[in-house]
Amino acid sequence: MTHRRPHDWRVPPVILVPALVGLGLLLLPMAGLLWRAPWARFPDLLISESVVTALRLSVMTATAATALSLLGGVPLAWILARSRLPGLTVVRGLVTVPLVLPPVIGGVALLMAFGRRGVVGSWLDQLFGVSIPFTTVAVVLAQTFVAMPFLVVAVEGALRTADHRYDDIAATLGASPWLIFRRVTLPAVAPGILAGAVLCWARALGEFGATITFAGSFPGTTRTLPLEAYVAIGAGDIDTAVVLSVLMIGISVTILIALRGRWMRAT
């Protein structure tokens, strides 16, 4: 009698060697950070005013950007997945552009739209005397621009795999579109929305290029964690930069583990 071994531990060297090189490229920089981290001064640096301010601003703006993305992104994903409006292929392509666009270019584009001389910006300025660039609102807009596609793609995928016949059945029972969306569609795609929102939040938290271009780097109003790290490096304060980096890696890893745990329980 023969048994197929459930795990074969032998990996051919042609695969193993490049795999280890790839893994090294991913892990070595993080290991270097942890190695270099000023662990003795870590707590003091962590509670220094500039770090705490940046952390508070980052969490606040990333959360606001995620909320904004949910508000617009979930209905957008619904349209992309369920409706048969003409030109949807084009819209779907446009939605994913920010995923591949260099964030700095996104920042420039936002300036062209919402800047004082921008298409929408000049109008806002004239009518309400409101100027968006270089404010916390600009940070949120920059983060939303870059992070919302992650949410839309995740939710659209969840909506596509969800069985739309449930919606038809709910309709034959007399339910309005809003009731169907709330009581039938949303619960079915809730795990997808959660995963999308978490990815969106993490991407918003790490946003740098669009933020520095569109919102600048003002302590307390627009200088988020990644900007603070960049400023610290520029000023030769390597220790602070490393502490900020370790902090952000910690947040990312926590999110990934939390998501993992959530998915494991779901299955």
Place this chain on the structure above:
Amino acid sequence: MVRRDEFVLNVELSAEPGEVIVLLGPNGAGKSTLLEVLAGVLRPDTGRISVAGVLLDDTARRLHVDKARRRVGFVVQDYLLFPHMNVVENVAFGLRARGMRREHAQSHAIAWLERMGLEGFERRKPRELSGGQAQRVALARSLIVDPRLLLLDEPLAALDAGSRPKVRAELRRHLESYPGCTIVVTHDPIEAMLLATRVVVLESGEIVQDGTPSELARHPRTEYVARLVGLNLLRGTASGTVVEVGPHAVVAVAREVSGAVYVAFPPHAVTISTDRPVGSARNVWPGRVTDVEAHGDLVRLTIDGTVPMLADVTPVAVADLGLGPGSDVWASVKASEVTVYPA
């Protein structure tokens, strides 16, 4: 009428309250499409639909009542109970959608569950139900909002063979107490015979036969229906007691008829011999066996010849006559075994 790529569904059908119409037909005949049009999930290209005196679709007047306002109940093959709601919430959904208060809607739902014999299952989740229980919950969920028309798409197909007869009997009982018209889609002839007050046969998007189950069983009008009810069916022109069913092929019948007719006879009425028989049978045709297969405790022969047919014989006869594919035989049928009816 509904067009879908190459497929055209073209149906004219009217039904009375209390009728249970079974739509019977092979796969791809358009049965489920017809239900989707009635439920308002699909819109007809041309045509009118009215239920209980209320016009739901009229393409000539560009009228289409949205599926949420048609009051047409729709129970699908896999029931589609909302998985995140418990049984009571599922059943109460339609009442809640009409704005009824939660406690009120749930007490109505509980009453329906009792009626369906589902006491004690109120707080269960759909995944904790058997197929038969899920079907009754789906039925209650549809019936609680008092639909004008009830549509059931393959209601027994998701069940295992063991539980099917019991669930079928229960379903029949529940349909009898429903005052409106029910349309059931199936491709199972037994299901059709047991549930229907009227059977409508759909083939390639057209209605080919419409009648009571016993009419269907006695007088099939298409090859598909004849096979379902286990009859050989031929079409021909009658004069006197002889029907010409093909060139040089005639069937003798027991009564005088004329014009275009169908003749039908059961496979077990066919007698097979290897020599030309010298009996009282007036219908004797030469033929060749093309296929032999087990059919219950008999053997079913497919016979090709001037009059092609199926014949059921005993295994002993097959052995004694040495029958197999390619055997030349004589098939005979008594005229009294042949049913004849106008085409």
